[in-house]
Amino acid sequence: MKRVFFMVMMVFLIIPFILFAQTPKKAVSPPISSQTNTCLGCHKTYTPGIVEDWLKSLHSKVTPEMALKKKPLERRMSSEKIDASLNKVVVGCYECHSLNPTKHKDNFDHMGFKINTIVSPADCATCHSVETAQYLNSKKAHAVGNLTKNPVFHALVDTVVGQKKVENSKVTQLPSTESTKHETCLACHGTEVKVQGLKEISSAMGKIKVPSLTNWPNQGVGRLNPDGTMGSCSACHPRHSFSIEVARKPYTCAQCHLDPDVPAWNVYKESKHGNIYFSKYHEWDFNSVPWKLGKDFQAPTCAACHNSLITTTDGKVVVERTHDFGARLWVRLFGLIYSHPQPVHGDTSTIKNKDGLPLPTTFTGEVATSGLISKDEQNLRQSKMQGFCKSCHSSQWTANHFTKLDNTIKEVDGMILSSTLMLLEAWKNNLAEGFIHGKNPFDDAIEQMWIRQWLFYGNSIKYSSAMTGAPDYATFKNGWWNMGENLQNMKDWIEFKKNVKGSEKR
């Protein structure tokens, strides 16, 4: 009887074992550093949103040591060796906000700790060194200087976002203010964040002193940081969740790459790729590393074509990861006025055209002879991009697409040249004052019509062609329709202005 009892008991004992055999063991959470624990102690009360965001991030769940144990293709960390002090704790507040303190002009005493306000790409490079190095060579990293160190571009900025005063029907242009540039051009390009001493602020803990920052907040891609670095990783991996999913979803790129001037997002939305993305993304995996084509996603997002490490389901690499966002691009659809080969360096402020202006082409479309990549490099990059296309499209399909794009660039640049010739007519007849008078080429009505041709309409058509879709963006929505109509308007404007001039003489 005892044995029977024993056996029956065994059954009881065995049931939960069977029941829960497949339940994963609750993992022991990796350790949080004591410093970070102190941060969390207060900030979970004072900035609960930041703490919750971090708690949902991988950074709160993984130590560098754990991350380094992944197979090469699965690794999210590119640095091979991490300082012992960081290696065995999760990546918390203190681990990021305390790095390289001597370089950080924004470092300050905060509750007994030396804290940097802004975590810079150099800090992120501790674990993500390859990505940071790649990024530094991209146009994105140089986005501030490329705008502000180029007098032509800067004249455009001032003309667009500077205030205008009116007196006796005359319009006077004022220089643009930092505050307005900060939320227009520099919101995407990045501001220069400088430390102007400490200031006392009222916080929930009472008065505390913090570094007083200019042009802050800002997450522009080329932000100039108080530690002397360029860039803002949180532009694409926002705030404290550092999400690869967010960066891979097109909404992130969409914040800056949108119509009317850079209509990549708008074109994507209306393309077949976009159609499939919006219909099916709920079944895809945007967190998987590497990103497996066909399994994790069925149609590309921005990141798939331009950035991500893509493999097949059986682990064959289709394209390598890059954080130099132009690395797979051979032609620059939008530099200024006309298309041209991609620049060699991310810093484009040194490129000069034949006329000595800091532009990649002349006013009539002649391409600069240096600073731009060679035909061979163009071919190499295009073949990289084509390699990715061919994962889902036949060779002929792919080749024809690229041929079509070449033709479109040629036709659109031809339309822009026609518009430039119209503008020159206005200048020659002194109906507007521009380059040839040594004056602002961006402030008269006809000059602004001309800007629309390349900055809005030309770009729409080229992007629509390049991203194989969005026919309405090539046709009626900032496309061919608008280029043609606008050219007629330029012609009529000249006619009306000549008439006014003629009347003045009579």
Added chain:
Amino acid sequence: MKRVFFMVMMVFLIIPFILFAQTPKKAVSPPISSQTNTCLGCHKTYTPGIVEDWLKSLHSKVTPEMALKKKPLERRMSSEKIDASLNKVVVGCYECHSLNPTKHKDNFDHMGFKINTIVSPADCATCHSVETAQYLNSKKAHAVGNLTKNPVFHALVDTVVGQKKVENSKVTQLPSTESTKHETCLACHGTEVKVQGLKEISSAMGKIKVPSLTNWPNQGVGRLNPDGTMGSCSACHPRHSFSIEVARKPYTCAQCHLDPDVPAWNVYKESKHGNIYFSKYHEWDFNSVPWKLGKDFQAPTCAACHNSLITTTDGKVVVERTHDFGARLWVRLFGLIYSHPQPVHGDTSTIKNKDGLPLPTTFTGEVATSGLISKDEQNLRQSKMQGFCKSCHSSQWTANHFTKLDNTIKEVDGMILSSTLMLLEAWKNNLAEGFIHGKNPFDDAIEQMWIRQWLFYGNSIKYSSAMTGAPDYATFKNGWWNMGENLQNMKDWIEFKKNVKGSEKR
């Protein structure tokens, strides 16, 4: 042996117990009233979509008595006491469509029941009294009168949506029709729904008589209902699912708050908040009450900043719920022409400017001296909003954002003033007829260019600044670019018109 058998049987008996121990007991559905059951009997055949919608709603699953048992912060009902006849049945067809019958001019005999066609805010107030009371003080509730009782606004409506006839190249304006106003301005603002007796209609059940309603259907926020009330709860909690999720998602607000005139939705989409929303909302909980910051959502939607009760994960209230949609707003970005402090009451039709016009500012930007909230009240409201921002952003970040917004409002209103000066030039020279001639200030081409400055472009820049993002809406998409270009066009128009006038004299 018997005992062995008994024990083994015990094991058998115990297995299902173990297996299903964690399965929640199937709840007994709360009762449906007999009247509602009668409604459902026919309507599941004749309007199956309505019935299915209701079946998915909380209203079909919960009685007021159950709802009142929730902890205070978790309650979705604000009325403390409910009539016994409603308390123990779910909130069905009859419970809502039979309330306050004597007040409802749209009440009619329907298959033996006295039914109201339209459920009004006063009916919803039976259970949701606090929300209804808050709503009644909002500008939304007064959206019809604010438009139709203001002769300036109404002139704008007529000019925009009235038909135009052409004879000998002359344009004649006809007054706008009810039907067209109904699907343009009043689609958002609300129509006046009146009962014009009964009419016989052909339904699936044969001929039946129903109240004949004017300007119906309509779900405008300030709809004037046949029971004398203002508003339409289904504007944001659509149809028969009465969803808090739908109201919290930004698509709801987007139906009316969109470009070119109120580009809140467009700006949100392109902001960092929007980027995070679109990337991560599939993991958030939009039905949770209270709405827990960081846990239920990681970035705000419209409702989070303007309406919802928000708490931390541990139940600390961050902001209180309000259905007065301006309660956390200190400045009105868009009233008419220039920004100004929020109005004291939702009914803005009584505000007068210094010149006696029913506007919150003069034509050149001077703010009205009464009817608008005080500086103290502005500060109070701004600090409420800032309190919410600081859940995720530092004090400095938050303060700098609001300083930037103040500057933007000033600069944009300056640009609008420049445009107004240009318009005055046209009026003074009799190139167009407007206010100073006692004529329609909205119908000439230069007047319409001027309207664009404040109604489209100024609003875009201000919203973009206020919602911290969408730099392209501040720059090229209805932003600074368009304000500057349009001002040039106003100048040229004056020049061309003067020339025509001069020629006529010659």
Added chain:
Amino acid sequence: MKRVFFMVMMVFLIIPFILFAQTPKKAVSPPISSQTNTCLGCHKTYTPGIVEDWLKSLHSKVTPEMALKKKPLERRMSSEKIDASLNKVVVGCYECHSLNPTKHKDNFDHMGFKINTIVSPADCATCHSVETAQYLNSKKAHAVGNLTKNPVFHALVDTVVGQKKVENSKVTQLPSTESTKHETCLACHGTEVKVQGLKEISSAMGKIKVPSLTNWPNQGVGRLNPDGTMGSCSACHPRHSFSIEVARKPYTCAQCHLDPDVPAWNVYKESKHGNIYFSKYHEWDFNSVPWKLGKDFQAPTCAACHNSLITTTDGKVVVERTHDFGARLWVRLFGLIYSHPQPVHGDTSTIKNKDGLPLPTTFTGEVATSGLISKDEQNLRQSKMQGFCKSCHSSQWTANHFTKLDNTIKEVDGMILSSTLMLLEAWKNNLAEGFIHGKNPFDDAIEQMWIRQWLFYGNSIKYSSAMTGAPDYATFKNGWWNMGENLQNMKDWIEFKKNVKGSEKR
């Protein structure tokens, strides 16, 4: 004891049975043909995206024999009998790409198989014969000829997308190129794909010969295929997943039906239907056949109103499936210039107006007397559509909506007529050259303003009215505002041009 042991063993044996009783048996995959297996052998390496896409499709999981066993309303296949060679294998590469080889000019020898590059509607008809037959009568199937065989439409195409040259401020129009038409108008309408012999291409397997295709790639709805058929099923059921979910989601229609010319998508997004869709679609079932109202979806998408078989939850048919996309439409909002009854046939190129022009109305709005459906047919189709509306809306609601639409069409066509009268004024005064001079009516600035009236603004208002929502599309966003403003601009343009002409004479 033995028996005790036996009984205890029984318990052990029974546990897994209880545990896994509800786990579905792993289905045995239906067979793949040997030919398709050969295709997959290489293509999983060379075009892995295509193979993965197919693996996720129903085609890879179901044989025609299995599909035919479904109950009538649940069937996704309309052909009643399938050739034995196809019946018992899944629908793989070879099953689709080998059909009707003698008709396919794009058939070629590929690794020992006779393969068609392009799968045409006639091939899909093998299993989906009813859908293909319906489609052939739709305007979509005839979308190429309707554009290219109509000289008026074709003049518009050439004017819009042809290059313009400028010399001495004169604009010269060049004919449009195939390449540009291919990515503008014909991207939606469809290209003519012809085979020009074989060409050698470099593939991952080395040099291979494939049919050289013109105007390829293209997925326009009316594509002219190398087997002589019209249409492209993959326009809406993209690539190799052949998804009903993708076709039912509005992003698919959105690729072509979007603003400014066909703003169905834009209007939907901002309508109440769209609001509910975007807020709740994650809980809906887009793969269910039939599509059950209220259960599978709570608000219609494009497909629900125009195409899908819709039933109630208890299987009552609300509307039948159709692939003739105009079958539930009575009025054509956008043909050319004015609205008119839907055409009788999908081929509209034969319709002539009273003046002999290939248009459904005259220049001043008189409707053609043949080729358009009768009043009775209009009523029949409208009642079909109303029947669907009434699933969720009352009879009065529905009736009032359609009355409002009728009025809107009348008012908008009146505005277009006003604009046409303005244009005629310009022509009569020789300020622009158009129809009455036997010249291009689309290339002068005032002609383009006139085009905007009906092609952009009129359509926006009409679509907004028809789809009951999006008040901003009827008001400020390409709506009444723009129609009125543009009419003023037409008037001013005439004034300025007359002045120039007068000056020339003086």
